[in-house]
Amino acid sequence: MNLDRILGQHDLKDKIYSSIQKNTYPQSKIIIDKDGYGGLNMAIEIARGLLKNGSFKGDVLDHPDLYFSFPSFASLKDNENVYNEWLGFVRQYPFSDFQKWSSYLGNTTSQGSIKVSEVDKVQKKAALKSFLGGNKVFIFWGAETMMAQTSNKLLKILEEPPINTYFILITNSLHDVLPTIISRCQISTLRPINYNDHKNFLESSFKGIEHDLIVNSSRGSIGRSMNYIYEDVASISHEQNFIECLRFAFLAKKSKKAVLDLTKWADTISSNSREQQKEFLGYCSFLVREAMLVSYKSQNLNSFLSNSSFKIENLAPFIHSKNLIEIVSLIEDSHYSVSRNVNSKIVFTNFAINLTKLINVSED
DSSP, X not given: OOGXXXXXXXXXXXXXXXXXXXXXXXXXXXXXXXXXXXXXXXXXXXXXHHTOOTTOOSXXXXXXXXXXXXXXXXXSOOOTTHHHHHHHHHHHOTTOOHHHHHHHHTOOSOOOBOOHHHXXXXXXXXXXXXXXXXXXXXXXXXXXXXXXXXXXXXXXHHHSOOTTEEEEEEXXXXXGXXXXXXXXXXXXXXXXXXXXXXXXHHHXXXXXXXXXXXXXXXXXXXXXXXXXXXXXXXXXXXHHHHHHHHHHHHHTTTOHHHHHHHHHHHHHHHTSOHHHHHHHHHHHHHHHHXXXXXXXXXXXXXXXXXXXXXXXXXXXXXXSTTTHHHHHHHHHHHHHHHHTTOOHHHHHHHHHHHHHHHHTOXXX
């Protein structure tokens, strides 16, 4: 296990390292990575520690006793080479996210999931002896995508795990993991990466970029930083999309045309993938929070840095005690609806219209 490869998480990684050294590491582990804080990278480093064996000198990703399970997509035909594509993806984007994986495979329509057939493979591999006579490690990336049938099949393995076999589940939402699976696992929650670790990593890895701008805009998420650096258009445009919605919302009070513009705006946002839609709503939540901090004279807690000429101080007066809770609820309800495959045009039309009402509420 190479601690230097794990960004931030200092207390957590020291405890994990110690447990590996003392042979007390739990056989079943859940890593909660809510927002691209490096969960997959940490799981790989844990596997490196658990699989330490003098007879193997290669890349840990090629270790015969390490196996990954990850979401596949109904829109794509089964591909025998998908596992090799996954390894190539991890090597290229070790801090990436679900949306990047989806785009990497060329998926444009379906939502991915870890299927029952995948857990069948794990069950067979777990029952075999390890290739090198040591530990075996199974990493599940995107554990929240497992349906009930898949989760129940995995639960049977976790209830009586084979000796010297370890399971690491990575999820961005513990609420979407079967409670009985949660009860069988030790849980670790990743935190946003601190400013210094984040900036030092970017400075040592990438030249010719605005390190401060990216770190401040990424809100502790190394995954989001990578999207900015690799010029993920959807990620960069979240700010502009929300500002455009706000502009139409303010104009709608005086102009009927602005209402039509809001409808067109909703059509544009709904044309993005569902993962991009959820990321956008997450950004809206962040921006509202930042405006609230300014509104309540807590600028010292504010971390917003615009990618354009937008000033958070201009939005702050419109986020106050009379509409804050309702706006946050609107964003959360919209996010939930997108996650549950509700028609996107309906979701974002409703979002735009209700935001118009709420943003024009006076505090007096």
